[in-house]
Amino acid sequence: MRNKIPRGVVAGVLAGLLIAFFAGTLYGEDKPKLLVLGFDGMDPKIADELMREGRLPNLERLRQRGSFSNLESSVPPQSPVAWSNFITGKNPGGHGIFDFIARDPETYLPYLSTTVTDDAAKTIKIGKWIIPLSKPKVILLRKGKSFWEILEEHDVPVVTLRLPSNFPPSGNSTRSLSGMGTPDMLGTYGTFSFFTTRPYVVSQETGGRVFVVDNFDNKIETRILGPANSFLEGSPDTEIPLTVYLDPDYPVCKIEVQDTELILNEKEWSDWVTLKIDMMPLVSTQGIVRFYLKAIRPDFELYMSPIQIDPRAPAMPISTPAGYCKELAEAIGPFYTQGIAEETWALNEGRLNEEEYLTQSEFILQQTLKMLDYELDRFDWGMLYCYFSTVDCLQHMFWRFRDPLHPMYEEELAEKYRGTIEHYYTRLDSILGYAVGRVGPDATVIALSDHGFTTFRRNFHLNTWLYWNDYMSLRDDFREESDEFFENIDWRGTRAYALGINGLYINQIGREGEGVVAPGAEKEHVIDELRHKLLAIRDPDTGEQVIAEVYKTSEWYTGECASEAPDLIVGYNAGYRGSWETALGKVTRTLVTDHAKRWSGDHCMAKEVVPGVLFTSKKVRYTRPALYDLAPTILGEFGIDKNPDMVGTDLFKRDMVQR
Helix, strand or coil: CCCCCCHHHHHHHHHHHHHHHHHHHHHCCCCCEEEEEEECCCCHHHHHHHHHCCCCHHHHHHHHHCEEEEEECCCCCCHHHHHHHHHHCCCHHHHCCCCCEEECCCCCCEEECCEEEECCCCEEEECCEEEECCCCEEEECCCCCCHHHHHHHCCCCEEEEEECCCCCCCCCCCEEEECCCCCCCCCCCCCEEEEECCCCCCCEECCEEEEECCCECCEEEEEEEEEECCCECCCCEEEEEEEEEECCCCCEEEEEECCEEEEEECCEECCCEEEEEEEECCEEEEEEECEEEEECCCCCEEEECCCEECCCCCCCCCEECCCHHHHHHHHHCCCCCCCCCCCHHHHHCCCCCHHHHHHHHHHHHHHHHHHHHHHHCCCCCEEEEEEECHHHHHHHHHHHHCCCCCCCCCHHHHHHHCCHHHHHHHHHHHHHHHHHHHHCCCCEEEEECCCCCEEEEEEECHHHHHHHCCCCCECCCCCCCECHHHCCECHHHCCEEECCCCEEEECECCCCCCCCECCCHHHHHHHHHHHHHHHCCECCCCCCECEEEEEEHHHHCCCCCHHHCCCEEEEECCEEEECHHHHCCCECCCCEEECCCCCCEECCCCCCCCCEEEEECCCCCECCCEHHHHHHHHHHCCCCCCCCCCCCCCCCCCCCECC
């Protein structure tokens, strides 16, 4: 008697055949292929100069074959905002991402703008343990349907690798790995650890934790601080023992952490080390780290990367389907999952030097190339997107070597690193050439950046200006300052406040918790007055114009989220940016200060100052392409009309027109 084939198997096979048939019918035998490479931060001025010098031959060939132009960025030109424009075909009023930092208008307190964790699950307490009855949910705050969700509905296969503003990843069938916005295991954008025997260092600094350790007879015993343990009352930090044995004669050490032993020479990076993080009996999670032995003597210095979500056992959703990150890890090995993986703050704080930073950055570039290669091997049709962060982070940290007027310019270092940025432009050009060769001549190719770059020499303290000009009031005027999160602000006497890098809000009645400005005519008067005064500000030391443009969001933003936006976006001039203190709601005693950090290049200025780049293998028929045009353009490559709520247009299908 023959074995019967289960009915479900038959139905699945038939469904697959029907999908294949209709895909072939819709797209013909030569089904379309679209390759999109996101070169975050590539600047059109640098790209154009290098092309004229013959140093970007592959981008030049793409330009000759199709188009090259500036690409209008978002308002403001911050990466999470800009890539959300790209993803949705909308401006920030449609997708709701306005800055790295958002605020609760009721309390004025900030939170990270792209993701929130809904941890309102019911719990029960048993002794010292707090037991959740359901799993907390991580929620992506970006609104609007992504272009790949629309492609999914039309059975077009899509792969997106490390795309920013997509944590947790949206969609279902798309193979997607989340990018910028993905936290480390501490829930931050990246918190490194630095262990040293130097007795005078601080215990905490921006982007990292410093641990002063003791060397007893060439043995160091300390601990790694892991994520907060929400299963215990008070959510204390988890701890993992760390022991280091120093060789008495040679610059080498042995590191013991849990079941792992490794030998490191001085100036050597480790492979990935797995950390098992126990939360309660029978409950644990898993992360991965890399160590760098910076020095043995005279002072011991050991750097540890932020604890990454382990893609082999992810503690949070970082891919779709859920198992895709495990598949990638099996193919290329464990990898950085943190959204901004380059150790920019470790270099900023002097815990890594320039050469050490470049080594770590190169590791991430090679990791991304392995991912791209893995997907190119099976890219038959549909869309493949891959994101490269190298040039963006490098320009943030190394721009000072291009700018002799920067406060952190050092001639000796500049001699060594002056051409580093340009070198990595040529590396991206080579990657493009390799990928174009792999996808073949019939594929459509797009290479783009979300913004360009310029120097960042001076901090502007916007809340300080608001206080000095009677738009903000302090409870204790004698102090003449306020700490982070508006701790000394008298809201009853405050008409406007700044939060985030570019956002300026009116303290509006009925919206803010302690609003004083009536909506309507009174609010519009304050907005217009602020815009006029801000554009007139000159640097008291140099006489330069600090602010190039102030955007009224009521005129720039459209869509369902426009009412949640800042009332004004402050677009700084080249050389200036909103200070780190402003971003967190601080009032300082000075208005404009030198930016004495290695983070010396930036793009959080006026969008006209830092346009991105757009290279395409087809002719662009729009004179001023913008980031939100890319989603309709991608859909158009597969014969799909854009959604009605998209503000962009298909760049390949329109006659040449001026916006």
